[in-house]
Amino acid sequence: MGTNYKFDTCRIQAKESKMSKKVISISFRTTDENSDYLKSLAESDDRSLSYVLNKMVDSFRSKKVKDIRKIK
8 A cells, every 4th residue: 555645736826015926836745734734824824735835945045054954
């Protein structure tokens, strides 16, 4: 029995703001558990999945994470 993966699409659309324009779309495979977690984070603050994922990446970048093995 293999792992059950779910395919989620995160669309980052251009939006006028002080932040950089978001024009790149990224798709990835994840588990139902991870998908549910991301959706609950987004819903708890009335945000999109794109917003949550961008905040995560911004956090990793600001902490200068260069090795994924160090992400805990």
